[in-house]
Amino acid sequence: MTSETIRLDNTVTFDDTADFIVIGLGAAGASAALEARAVGADVLVLERASAGGGSTAYSGGFVYLGGGTRVQKLNGFDDTVEDMFNYLMAMTPNPDEEKIRLYCEKSLEHFDWLERQGLVFNNGFYAEKHFEHSTEDGLSWTGNEKVWPFSEQAHPFPRGHKITVAGGQQELGMGGRKIMDTLIARVEESGARIVTDANVKNLIADAAGRIVGVKYKTFEGDRHVAAAKGVLISTGGFAMNKEMSERYSPLLADERVHIVGSTYSDGSGIELGLGAGGVTQDVGYLITCPFYPPASLLKGVLVNKEGKRFVAEDSYHGRTTGACLLQPDRKAYLILDNAIFGRPEFGGQQLVDAWDNFADMERDLGMPEGVLQKTLADYNANAERHEDPDFHKYHDWIQPLAEPPFAALDCSLGSSFYSGFSLGGLATNAKAQVLDTTGKVIPGLYAAGACATNIAKDGMGYSSGTCIGESTFFGRQAGIDAAAAQDY
Ligand SMILES: Cc1cc2nc3c(=O)[nH]c(=O)nc-3n(C[C@H](O)[C@H](O)[C@H](O)COP(=O)(O)OP(=O)(O)OC[C@H]3O[C@@H](n4cnc5c(N)ncnc54)[C@H](O)[C@@H]3O)c2cc1C
The missing domain is CATH 3.90.700.10 (Succinate dehydrogenase/fumarate reductase flavoprotein, catalytic domain)
Known part of the structure; x- marks a missing residue:
């Protein structure tokens, strides 16, 4: 199923205009908006729910970071970019070397960026095996680093950095809520415009196929907005959409698997991208018990x-x-x-x-x-x-x-109790630009977060923290690239 892309012609009248339109205010959308605003772009964030947060707000709040972060070093873990790279390359099916390289090389910078937004990783280390630990500790093992044969392919180091919730986490999901409360507050302060209850239904393309705007639905009716520099799809995953699950990851459609996350993780953004000529790549799932x-x-x-x-x-x-x-x-x-x-x-x-x-x-x-x-x-x-x-x-x-x-x-x-969510979606490059069936960039269109394919691709290779890690990281790349683009 796809969402039809509207062709720009005389019948389309824009109600508004922005430099950069962000569809969906989760981890990826917020990060993109912040980077684009940081260089003065006029950013419009359209969020379908009555408030931002998405599935990120349900999450444990682990972010996969390494290469020698402050928390790793203080706990005696001399992680390197090369070890992190080798580990992620070994764990990821059909790995995208360029993206993994970039993610690892910029991991320390990303750690600093997240802390500058007000997300604190406390210096404690939680050494026990856990599912979602409830202490304030900022570092723990959240992958297969010590598991053979991966332990022989890269020196094992813990890289699960957990957002600190003061007083510890009393319930599951408090870490993710903390991430989104913090990032949304930053986006609001940044001067980006946020419109909630705004369900984006279509992209708008010019005759050459460049994405130049979106159409969205509100309680007041439909609105069309032009985007001078670009549009980001950051709408989250698809596990709430049974038909899509059956197509891409049939086990997610199995009644015995409890789907977790936001009800709006229904793949609407993937459909927008497909309608514009995008393709899906390496789509999978994390199911866990x-x-x-x-x-x-x-x-x-x-x-x-x-x-x-x-x-x-x-x-x-x-x-x-x-x-x-x-x-x-x-x-x-x-x-x-x-x-x-x-x-x-x-x-x-x-x-x-x-x-x-x-x-x-x-x-x-x-x-x-x-x-x-x-x-x-x-x-x-x-x-x-x-x-x-x-x-x-x-x-x-x-x-x-x-x-x-x-x-x-x-x-x-x-x-x-088996529970799960989707991994992967639209094919993108390392700048988060959406690619078409021939691997060419669709001008003006970006995708990041759970609606795009980056590092987290399947449960067998999954390390907790790679989803929020790549959502925030590639969301940022989209914001940086779009803000630097020439006006349409
Ligand atoms: C229970 C649970 C625990 C998890 N724990 C972790 C963890 O600890 N670490 C980790 O790395 N990952 C974790 N994940 C996965 C991770 O949370 C997600 O992959 C990631 O947060 C996705 O971020 P996102 O910004 O892409 O999407 P989301 O956070 O889902 O945000 C997407 C936003 O887009 C909006 N939207 C959707 N469609 C439209 C539309 N058409 N128009 C406008 N807006 C739209 C949604 O309402 C939503 O607000 C967990 C997931 C779950 C469910």
Whole structure:
């Protein structure tokens, strides 16, 4: 589905004009508006909801930054641009080297820019494995840096920088709310014009295909606005749109996956871009069902319905869940012993039962005879030597399952709480300009954030913080480039 681009002709009368039109006031839109205003461009932000915030306001508030930030250094992590680059290149399917290089090389500058906007990263380090930690600490592990084979492709360093919420985060999402409250306050102060309840329905192009304005719907009726320098689509993802999910990422349309984020993450901006000649690229999803914390559960053994292991259990939760979704019937069980037993805090994985031995467990879980028993016997024998030759689990998490009773937690899709959102959208270059089917720039049109494809492309490679990181970073690139463009 596309949104038709209106051709500029005598019938189009503009009600207003701006240098740069930003469609959507989330992380990407706010960052773009700030950069364009910083050099004096006349910026108009059109937001469909009654207030800005978007899905960013629901988020954990992690931003993936590295290369030796102040917080990393103060905690003894001598991260380098090269390590960050190597890690992101290794984790990203079909990586865009130019964008990843730029993102890593400018990561320190981006950290400073975010702090200059009033977003504080406190100097504390949260060392535990977590889903969304509730302390004020500004740094933690939010990816697969210590997971084999990535740990051998780049020196592992934590890069999840969390916006500090004074007094700690009492509820999920407070970090994201803090980001958006802060950025929106800055946009308001900057002199950008913000119109809420403004639903952009169409782009407007001249005869040569250059985007020169937009048409939007308000409670008062339709309005047309001309853009002298450019238009940014920063409308967020598409997971709330079932038809789009079925087309791009069918698992997001599965009733057993709970979609999180703003209801306006319905892909309207991707449709605007497609209507202007844009294309989608590497579209995927993050679906997650974390079984940790408590961290002791990482010492468990994750098996499929055939009783076989399939992933290093200490992987980041998006990767572990991605691997569960690839198993037969999307079924998986986490096997524990009495020494490490705990109840998952976020994923809702139910206890199937507890047994005195693995043979009875295997039978009751309906697994082929002998397979689970062999899996666990091999695992335990290797664990005695602190080794995991099959999946190279990090040594902190290797411990034989030796103390009965033995338990199985049901990690299968449909049995526990799987939630997700979309990743990727319109193809863009490193300046956030939208590309057409031949890879050529569509003049006057930019896209950034969850409606564009940059670094975060799939759950298996996802590191928390890359979405807000790329939304703010490539949003800024759009604002900088558009403000410097010649007037139409
Ligand atoms: C629960 C949750 C937790 C997350 N945690 C993290 C995290 O900790 N770190 C991380 O990096 N990522 C996280 N993410 C992902 C991240 O929040 C998003 O990918 C990112 O914030 C998207 O920013 P954005 O500016 O592109 O879109 P959004 O923040 O969604 O903003 C888009 C805006 O555009 C508006 N809009 C939509 N259509 C139109 C239209 N046609 N006209 C006008 N306006 C329109 C919307 O109303 C919205 O305000 C999380 C996501 C969720 C849902």
